[in-house]
Amino acid sequence: MADVHYDAIIVGAGHNGLVAAFYLARAGRKVLLCERRSFVGGACATEELFDGYRVSSCAYVMWKLEQKVRDDMGLDRRGLTMHLIDPPVFFPYEDGSHAFLHYDMDRTVESIARLNRHDAARFSDWVDLWTRATGLVQPYMLTDPPTLSDVWERAKASGDEAVLERFLTSSLVDLAADHFEDERVRAMMLYVQDIADPHAPGSAWAEVFFQFGAAGGHGYYVVEGGMGSITHYMAEAVTEQGGEIRCDAPVAQVLVENGKATGVRLESGEEMRAHLVVSNADPKRTYRTLFAPDDLPGDLAQRAERLKTGTGYFKFHCVMDEPPDVSGYLNGYDGPPISYIMIAPSLDHYARAGAEMRAGVPCSEPICHLQVPTLYDATLTDRGGHICSIWGLYAPAHLAEGTWDERREEVGEGVIDYVTRFVPNFRSAIREWMFMSPWDIEQRAGITDGAIRHLDVVPSQFLNGRQSYDTPIGNFYLCGGGTHPAGEVTGAPGHNAAHHILRTNA
Template sequence: MLDAVIIGGGHNGLVAAFYLARAGMKVRVVEARGVVGGAAVTEEFAPGFRNSVASYTVSLLRPKIVADMDLPAHGYRVVSRDLANFLPLPGSNHLKVGGGLARTQAEFARFSAADAAALPAYYAALEAVADVLRHLALTTPPNAGGGLRALLAMAAQGRGAARLGIEAQRDVLALFTQSARQFLDGWFESAPVKAAFGFDAVVGNYASPDTPGSAYVLLHHVFGEVNGVKGAWGHAVGGMGAITQAMAAACTDAGVEIVLDAPVARVLTSGGRATGVRLVSGEEIAAKIVVANVTPKLLFEKLVDPADLTPAFRRRIAGTRYGSGSFRMNVALRELPDFTTLPGPGEHHRSGIIIAPSLDYMDRAFTDARAHGWSREPIVEMTIPSTVDPGLAPPGMHVASLFAQQFAPVLPDGRSWDDERAAAADSIIDTVTKAAPNFRASIIASTALSPPDLERKFGLTGGDIFHGSMGMDQLWSARPVLGNASYRAPVRGLYLCGAGSHPGGGVTGAPGHNAAHEILADRRWWRARWPS
């Protein structure tokens, strides 16, 4: 019998498998698709053109996990962005962010001297709070109803925030409760400057920058680091799939068995305890514990027998919010986009290219999506990874990732995304072409993934890239629901290790790391109570 069977070979499942196997457990990962990696995969989407199909950029993966799994020895390599972001603006202007504080201040000064002066204090404020989050990311949240143990954990985890000065504590309160606009209005006056920072508040967030709580999503995107530089982003050489292939190699070295094309139909239980899984093929796999790297909604509504859950718990899971409003395209290009505001090739092609010139633009995109189902002028981030990783495309050609917001998970009036996908993709291409007039004509091939496509291909409920909305009611001790935040499901022997648990979405590896920690703690307790 296996010690553990893990449902889903996405990055968090692989991280959990590695730590369990390293501790001596016999572990098998069963993955529904024919490749490991979940949404962090690299695929050929047109002859000669390869790209990160879903997840597309690196920052949030915890350095401890990179070191523990020795990922560089297995091919992991990330190229940092010298320039963080480039925003084409209406007319003939643009804004660059990154390349050092002095350079960004000089850019901001073209729009507002006050904003340039405010930038160092803004960065310092975010960094103080981000440091607290970095620590919390690799800790298990206190579980409501957990008695004295939970109270002690809450006190210990709150110590980092309590040590902050009063101004920093006010920033914490603001970031967790205010809208992105409200928070940014307290710092800056220029619309392009606020757009440059406000974009992070709507990434994977089907909401307006005016939505209360959206400031936290802004913060979630800045607590990462690349190559030792905090807050930086980068490109994985070989695409995001190179990361998960490196993880799979580390797992194999640790003794993990990985089985592909093995979708799970049911979590098996006996006497209120998980005992294994049944595959769609009918094969049953017995294991002492089951670890789920799928969304909580998929796990508890489709894979677990309703009889094994209380009606109250099922109601809570049914009420959790999903849908990040994301639409994903991969595009093969015969030439680089030529931007009206900054013609010719340059460093901006190696940055995150953000087409969303103001918070008002972002708000209109969300309002349009709520009314129509998708925005006719969407928020678009384009990256062109072939500028730093030329092996992704034939010589002289390029691949581009288009990550777009706002697209409703479910279209109004009973319309089908299968019927509207092409028109929505055209709106994204039109939006980029307005900024770079040669863009549409340069396209050789493209693929488009609507929210239902993301669900069908990667198991992302509602197309939600975060495995559940990142609002305050679904974070920390309330993720996925209050009382089950310790990676333990209400079925004994069943654990969660995916982004639907703390600290949430992004390629962090933290849920897998933390779940493995709790599983091993339970195993030590069990062996101490009942030694073999």
């Protein structure tokens, strides 16, 4: 047994592991981070996926990173540079129509009015409704998770009980249909995310999490150097506080004695002791792979298996000779380049994509978010052309027929064909491409089922329905996206877990 003793060992150097390490080290704790891959960042990383092209391999848009975390870790002072994506979203439709979402409300109304005048007039009511709903949840991002009673009390105080009731009981389709008559506008206004079924009663509630950016802002940013710049600067901050980071150091097992975590054993066989152990890995992976079965008390193993990780997304990356060309939709457009294109023709498309995913079938007409970082960031390549990445809704982690190894090529070709229906030069401008299924995301980033927020953000796994920072195992904690408030690049779970530990584990 090595005689190095740490106050805390953190399993995984994803961004939340780094944030937790920073706050623990800043409070004077001797901290070690063990990361299985050869670089930090987890799902917030830049990787050279094509020769000479550095790509944000998983997360590709910064919109929810907590300002407090950013300030405390000095990310801007270290060099973090971000470019506001403006216009934030362009929607093309197959009948040749289009719409923009702008940061400016009047310009968005103008754009909706070109599709439907009635819907344009309802837009400010819609914004007001979601602002009230997000106001009930956003104050808890950097606190322990609230109970529903806490949220009710808040709603009472602000006179928003009816709003809360509506979100708890309505489906997303109900809410959209109450406001808008045009299918295009309904789909444009909603973030149907992990719920994957906009008709589900109560589906509106957890989607509140996706309707606000960090610190009340609504900006979407391309990070210079890719999303890995965020975690690169976070690692710098950890090291500056005396924290130690070891890459290529996969943890094989958390050591437990008398019901308490006492350290870790690496796959290399090396063992290290610590007063407490924190897992940045997702909860299912944590309990499935990091413990000897006898070390999991009660029915913890079975409960972990029941956690929901069934909503899968795919990622498609390519190098293009020229950016996606949507000029055919835009007579005389002379605004800034369009770098974010969303193909979301109707709420039925979301519903069908969700149903296909649940049936284990690759989606025939996925919702596609195209993003072209090279329109803002010249540092990603010196080889010319453009990088385009697509985040696609949805894809099953496990196929009903065949394996992803057998079908990856065919499904990727299908995505190219589908996108080309909306973006005419898409297929012809592609030089090389790769398709990442949820299964591929699991192999690469180590996230069970490729569930991008570690656990699906659905009503039963929202707020205090997420996993607690402390666990039934003594001196063992969770700090990743499976805890409150959720995945996305926020830094909030890492921040909250560290503060919880500092409060409760002297």
